[in-house]
Amino acid sequence: xxxxxxxxxxxxxxxxxxxxxxxxxxxxxxxxxxxxxxxxxxxxxxxxxxxxxxxxxxxxxxxxxxxxxxxxxxxxxxxxxxxxxxxxxxxxxxxxxxxxxxxxxxxxxxxxxxxxxxxxxxxxxxxxxxx
Amino acid sequence: xxxxxxxxxxxxxxxxxxxxxxxxxxxxxxxxxxxxxxxxxxxxxxxxxxxxxxxxxxxxxxxxxxxxxxxxxxxxxxxxxxxxxxxxxxxxxxxxxxxxxxxxxxxxxxxxxxxxxxxxxxxxxxxxxxx
DNA sequence: ATATATGCGATAATAATTGTCGTATATAAT
DNA sequence: ATTATATACGACAATTATTATCGCATATAT
Ligand code: FES
Ligand code: FES
Numbered sequence: 001x002x003x004x005x006x007x008x009x010x011x012x013x014x015x016x017x018x019x020x021x022x023x024x025x026x027x028x029x030x031x032x033x034x035x036x037x038x039x040x041x042x043x044x045x046x047x048x049x050x051x052x053x054x055x056x057x058x059x060x061x062x063x064x065x066x067x068x069x070x071x072x073x074x075x076x077x078x079x080x081x082x083x084x085x086x087x088x089x090x091x092x093x094x095x096x097x098x099x100x101x102x103x104x105x106x107x108x109x110x111x112x113x114x115x116x117x118x119x120x121x122x123x124x125x126x127x128x129x130x131x
Numbered sequence: 132x133x134x135x136x137x138x139x140x141x142x143x144x145x146x147x148x149x150x151x152x153x154x155x156x157x158x159x160x161x162x163x164x165x166x167x168x169x170x171x172x173x174x175x176x177x178x179x180x181x182x183x184x185x186x187x188x189x190x191x192x193x194x195x196x197x198x199x200x201x202x203x204x205x206x207x208x209x210x211x212x213x214x215x216x217x218x219x220x221x222x223x224x225x226x227x228x229x230x231x232x233x234x235x236x237x238x239x240x241x242x243x244x245x246x247x248x249x250x251x252x253x254x255x256x257x258x259x260x261x262x
Numbered sequence: 263a264t265a266t267a268t269g270c271g272a273t274a275a276t277a278a279t280t281g282t283c284g285t286a287t288a289t290a291a292t
Numbered sequence: 293a294t295t296a297t298a299t300a301c302g303a304c305a306a307t308t309a310t311t312a313t314c315g316c317a318t319a320t321a322t
Binding site for chain 1: 231234241262
């Protein structure tokens, strides 16, 4: 439990790689080959990051991806939520219609813990992944 | 991603319930009925907690579970690890033989983040779940 | 034109989680 | 002694989430 997904892992690896190669356009195949990441899954992940303007994409030969300047300002929480939706250790942190809400005796403390975790991820940026 | 399991959710609900009923022995069926938790799965979870001496078990009629005094000192990290094994957002935090170790460019930052999360859970106890 | 690269939806394979069933053991009460 | 209640434990089934693959479309540099 409490695992990040491979999708996020791959994305973080890619972000760091792009940060270390800021001067070049890097195609997906380069990254997937370098780190042994399945190409298609990485491609779709980077597409999502591109549509969120975290990276820029260029099509065609000699095309690829490039990091944007704002990357250093993207928090880990934003990054996670772009790829995986709301960060919550239990669904009922966001979901309003929880069946057990009436009888539930742990909602408040769980939400506090969740706040702490979100706070942690809100105070880290993608720049912190490259150190 | 980053979800706790139902097993842990159920266990936390049970712990809080037992804390609120310290004077009685509470059978699994009471808790499972009160919160709509599948009985068998809760039973096995409480058995694990009993064998770790977090709660005490009494067999036979009028038997059930009872909280121990040391509960307030059990950290959430210990609790999680009893039920789900090592707390790690990625396997390679603990696992030594990661295939990607040579090429991996995010191990150090990921491990730092993991330390922060473990630190968070090490500074909360089961008593904090009952507030 | 052609080769290379991203963009996108559908679907398959795998793994993890969640839940069920059957049986054994202990014990209090009758 | 017998019965009813409760924990203890292992094997298995069902469900869900994650991970990976496939096919086709679009853009663009040469
Ligand atoms: S389980 Fe949803 S509110 Fe507690
Ligand atoms: S993926 Fe295992 S060390 Fe980075």
